[in-house]
Amino acid sequence: MPTDPIGRLLEALDTCPPFAFLDVLREHLTATVGARDVHLWLADYAGQSLELLRVPGDRMPDPSLPVDDEGPGQTFRSQQTGVHLRSVSAVVSVPVTVRAERLGVLQVHLPHPPAADDVRLLRATCSALAYVLLASRRYTDVFERARRQRDLEVPAEMQWELLPVLAHDGPDFDIAGKLEPAYDIGGDNFDYAVEPGAVTLSISDAMGHGTRAAMLSSLVVAVQRNARRRGEGIRQQVRAVNATVYDQFGGTDFATAMFLRAERSTGEVAVVNAGHSLAYILRDGALVPLAVDADVPMGLFPDAEYTLHRVRFAVGDRLILISDGVLEAATEEGDPYGEDRLREHLQSTAGESPVEVVRLLTAAVMRHRAGHLVDDATAVCLDYHATRREGRDRP
Ligand SMILES: [Mn+2]
Numbered sequence: 001m002p003t004d005p006i007g008r009l010l011e012a013l014d015t016c017p018p019f020a021f022l023d024v025l026r027e028h029l030t031a032t033v034g035a036r037d038v039h040l041w042l043a044d045y046a047g048q049s050l051e052l053l054r055v056p057g058d059r060m061p062d063p064s065l066p067v068d069d070e071g072p073g074q075t076f077r078s079q080q081t082g083v084h085l086r087s088v089s090a091v092v093s094v095p096v097t098v099r100a101e102r103l104g105v106l107q108v109h110l111p112h113p114p115a116a117d118d119v120r121l122l123r124a125t126c127s128a129l130a131y132v133l134l135a136s137r138r139y140t141d142v143f144e145r146a147r148r149q150r151d152l153e154v155p156a157e158m159q160w161e162l163l164p165v166l167a168h169d170g171p172d173f174d175i176a177g178k179l180e181p182a183y184d185i186g187g188d189n190f191d192y193a194v195e196p197g198a199v200t201l202s203i204s205d206a207m208g209h210g211t212r213a214a215m216l217s218s219l220v221v222a223v224q225r226n227a228r229r230r231g232e233g234i235r236q237q238v239r240a241v242n243a244t245v246y247d248q249f250g251g252t253d254f255a256t257a258m259f260l261r262a263e264r265s266t267g268e269v270a271v272v273n274a275g276h277s278l279a280y281i282l283r284d285g286a287l288v289p290l291a292v293d294a295d296v297p298m299g300l301f302p303d304a305e306y307t308l309h310r311v312r313f314a315v316g317d318r319l320i321l322i323s324d325g326v327l328e329a330a331t332e333e334g335d336p337y338g339e340d341r342l343r344e345h346l347q348s349t350a351g352e353s354p355v356e357v358v359r360l361l362t363a364a365v366m367r368h369r370a371g372h373l374v375d376d377a378t379a380v381c382l383d384y385h386a387t388r389r390e391g392r393d394r395p
Helices: 005-015 018-033 072-078 116-136 142-147 154-162 210-229 234-249 324-328 338-348 354-368
Strands: 037-043 049-052 064-066 082-085 090-098 101-110 167-169 173-180 188-194 198-206 255-263 268-274 279-283 286-289 309-312 318-322 377-384
Touching: 005 018, 005 116, 018 037, 018 101, 018 116, 018 142, 037 072, 037 142, 049 072, 049 142, 064 072, 072 082, 072 090, 072 101, 090 116, 101 116, 101 167, 116 142, 154 188, 154 210, 173 188, 173 198, 173 354, 188 210, 188 377, 198 210, 198 318, 198 377, 210 234, 210 255, 234 255, 234 268, 279 338, 286 338, 318 324, 318 338, 318 354, 324 338, 324 354, 324 377, 338 354, 354 377
Parallel strands: none
Antiparallel strands: 037 049, 037 101, 049 064, 082 090, 090 101, 167 173, 173 377, 188 198, 198 255, 255 268, 268 309, 279 286, 279 318, 318 377
């Protein structure tokens, strides 16, 4: 049996049924930091609310907190541990995060103000818990169900299975992406892979909406990953997707996409643009389009050719990729969100982290469209910084 507390916790979580996770956590934190009560709040699919995980026998109503609130919401947004002192007790809120993807917040009630060691142990506990929750998606629905404010549509169920970890901070790149409407997404997708020399990043938008678009999108992502994992470059990845989509859909359905591969050390970027010219660079406060000529979308012509373009990131550059659903989201009166609003929004959120930028942008688009989107709206943000800036609160 492991002697360190995190080792013991991991062993206990790995051997208990998933619906007993919260009991195991409570027992662990009672023994290690004297916790009186423990609550786990999970981010809903839209990332706009925190949903309390209830366990069998719990008679609590179903509390749901907007992430814009104080308390756990504040911890969720800032990723800083929150300590709220009462007369003799304390409530500590700790982020439950994998890389930079915010899964939720653990709230721990203590009978005393926490010592520095208690806070360190709580943060380490939440790091371990985050990985267990991520892996548990493969063997239980307990946590997926708790995150749902309502049922997902089938295309959204397919799309969520495809998505990578939604935010990833690294030594030279920070990446985050977000898809809306989270419960009814159709054909948009994004993917990335962090490799020793470079980061590969892509956004794609499958024609149409609904299950057929989600099937096309699944195929796009599977073929891309398959080619990438064979060691093919981005142009070969696009060719492979084009050929397979054409084979399966006979030229009737297509997907637009932009694939990029950015070198870690130099900021040099290779780009293939398959009919998806919705990319911008925010540099020194100015938003400029990433100007690379578009080739045809993938799936229309079996022998389509794709050009490899080269651009270069400067240190401090922010790359933003969006789908057409962002610009075209229109009010009842037909006023589209458009490039001017996008520019203003991205300039005003320049100080935010990528994960907040994509959350705030998709929320602004949803508000503009009064909560209802006709097309998917996707935003992906990548920051290039040669030296590590201040990271989030870490154990
Ligand atoms: Mn679209």
